[in-house]
Amino acid sequence: MSTPFAYRARPLHRSRLSTRALPPREYIAAGLFGLVIVGAIAVLAFFWMDTPDTTLANLGGQATAAGQAAGMLGAYLVLIQVLLMARIPWLERAIGSDWLTAAHRASGESLVLLLLAHAALITLGYAGSVNKVPSQFLMILDMPYLLDATIGLGLLLLIGFISARAVRRRVRYETWQYTHYLVYLAIVLFFTHEFTAGGTFDANYGARLFAVGLYVAVALTVFAFRVVKPVIFSMRHRLRVVDVQRESDDAVSIYLTGRHLRRLQAEPGQFFRWRFLARGFWWQSHPFSLSAAPNREWLRITVGALGDHTRALQELQPGVRVFAEGPYGAMTAALRTRRKVVLIAGGIGITPLRALIDPLAAAGEDLVLLYRASRRGDIVFHRELEWLAAGGRLTVHYLLGPRDANPGPLSAERITSLVPDIQHRDVFLCGSSSMIQAAGQSLREARVPRRHIHKERFTF
CATH class of the missing domain: 2.40.30.10 (Translation factors)
Incomplete structure (x- = not known):
């Protein structure tokens, strides 16, 4: 068999396999989650210190206070959302974009609920304390920069709507991507409202310093890693x-x-x-x-x-x-804990796994590739994979056929028949969300320990 183009054009530089210098990403994620909780507690502490007991004497005051707390937590969570997507190199390598995206999506749902609760509770609180009837609720818009906050909330609701799975599948990637840039405008609108209508910041210098410092830190982080670093990178290379x-x-x-x-x-x-x-x-x-x-x-x-x-x-x-x-991304060879490795790819999800094959094969690892595709014409790197298999560096199994085949191409029975010792291997898994869900279920049925499954969703 002739040498594939990738190996014939220029020889690959085979570097040593990287070793994990960081703790497992589960521990890092738990530690960062703890820091987020500590920050949320600090936000609530500043709020509580500046909430007189007299304001909680009636139902209107209680609703207003609860609304203010929800608003402050919502503004804090918006900043956390931006940090999750700031493309911080250390965070991307330590945890991985797949996990960060999942955390971003989950916190986004909580964020929308907090801001809606803020608007509803503040409205109900003011109506109760000044005896306003529902027809007079619009008078609340006379508060400083409240219209700005309302527009900001509307922008976040728009982003959340477009990000919903049922809608996301029907819009272009570019529409989804550029709509998300509106979150920066929403943050500016929230900032002006928070510092003019939020009583916590009127007299509490510590709370003001904490909030301003948080906004500035997030802004500098985004500017450094989403603007400055890419420009320097492209000029250098x-x-x-x-x-x-x-x-x-x-x-x-x-x-x-x-x-x-x-x-x-x-x-x-x-x-x-x-x-x-x-x-x-x-x-x-x-x-x-x-x-x-x-x-x-x-x-x-x-x-x-x-x-x-x-x-x-x-x-x-x-x-x-x-x-x-x-x-x-964090789905690198540093995640593996065993000498035997199974790579499970779906469609174009083969791309990161194909890159992993070279260093793993060069290190003498026992490699098996399960490649899921609808038909043979969809197989990517067919010549390269066959060339590697012919050289004894890789065992390849193509799992072809329709998704509704019975048994399924990625059923536990099929996987264990091809790789009987899969319980004793690390598994790297990459493909569409549906493919990963199906393969993950089969791996659990095959009793592969969760800590030995390393996955990344390949979606736009």
Whole structure:
């Protein structure tokens, strides 16, 4: 069998497998969650210190106080939401974008409930304390910057609506992405309202300092990691497209080169956000995993035709400059705890796992790949995988067929028949949400310990 293009074009630089210098990400996530709780307690403590007992003497005062507490917690949680998506390199490597996105989504639901409770309780409290009837509720808009806060709440509700799974599947990725930028406007509107209508900040210098410091810290963090760092990265490495190779019926590999690639500090399994500076592409940024182990001469990403943008990338021409951010993601070889490894890929989710194969195979690990696809024409890297299998570095099983097949392609019976010792292996899992859910259920039925399952959802 002839050598595949990726190995024939330039030899891969095989670096040593990275070892985990950080504690397991479950522990890091628990520690960070604890810090968030401590911050929330501090917010409530500042509120309680500046709430006179006399204001709680009647139902209206109690509702108003509860509304103020919900509002302060909501404003605090908005900042936490922004930090989760600030692309902080250490956080991305330690926990992973998949976990951060899940935490962002879960906290977003709590945030919306807190801000709605704030609006409802404040309205009810003022109505009770000044004997306003429902028809007079709009008079509350005369409060300082309350209209700003109302607009900010409306923006967050819009973001939440577009992010709902049923709606998200029907909107373009770019619409979803750019709508999320409205959260920065909402934060500015909340800030003006909080510091003019919030009694906690009128006389309590400590509370004011704490809140302003939090807003400033979040703003500087976002500016540093979402603006300054990507600009410096792209100026230093000056990436550009050097070749485009067809990998399957609807997927291509894009090879990129640039300067100082050895200083990228990227690991197999990680991804970057890529912006191709060509007509029709420059205004869009999309996450794509490295589909080959990074080396000193080139990088490779592989793109499936999943939408308008990714379909257009199939026709990308060499010479295009590339603006990139990263590396991000924690699903690297450092997660493994055993010498035997199973890789389970679904569709284009093969890309980060393909990058993991090289260092794992070079280290002599016992590797098995289970590749789920609807038909043979959907298999990406077919030649490379067969070449690796022929060399004895990888065992490959293609799980083809429709999703509703019985038994399912990823059933526990099928998996254990192909990999009888799967209970004693680490499992790396990447694909669509539905594929990961199905495979995860099968792995639990096969009694694979949860701590040995490392997964990443491959969705836009």
